[in-house]
Amino acid sequence: MARTHDADLEREPFTLTSGQEDALVQRVSERLEGSRDDGFLDVPGAAQYLSTTAKAIYALVERHKLPHHRAGGRLLFDRAELRVWVRQGDSSPPAEDLPNRPLDLC
Numbered sequence: 001m002a003r004t005h006d007a008d009l010e011r012e013p014f015t016l017t018s019g020q021e022d023a024l025v026q027r028v029s030e031r032l033e034g035s036r037d038d039g040f041l042d043v044p045g046a047a048q049y050l051s052t053t054a055k056a057i058y059a060l061v062e063r064h065k066l067p068h069h070r071a072g073g074r075l076l077f078d079r080a081e082l083r084v085w086v087r088q089g090d091s092s093p094p095a096e097d098l099p100n101r102p103l104d105l106c
Helices: 018-035 043-049 054-062 079-088
Strands: 069-071 074-078
Touching (some): 043 054, 043 074, 043 079, 054 074
16 A cells, blocks of 8 residues: 555645535534533432432432532532542542541540
8 A cells, every 4th residue: 555645635625515514513513512521410310320220329429429519409410520430430439528527536
């Protein structure tokens, strides 16, 4: 197979019709939207995301084993934090995520 010369890489720019351009923009937007990781999940969403039950989510939260946030009495879960939790394979959140509690020295 012959090596590609720099001259072979210099091609004339191609043009798209308006319809082709719109279709390309739509496809790129759909791909980007599908890969976005923003927003929070509620309990049912976190359960679906982790392929478990809402009861299991509540149990993990109660034991401080699952990263979560509270807003207006609601439990919310960040997808990125859940993905890190799964990848770490560690059921304990980082120490800074645990609430500060007095030590029981008795």
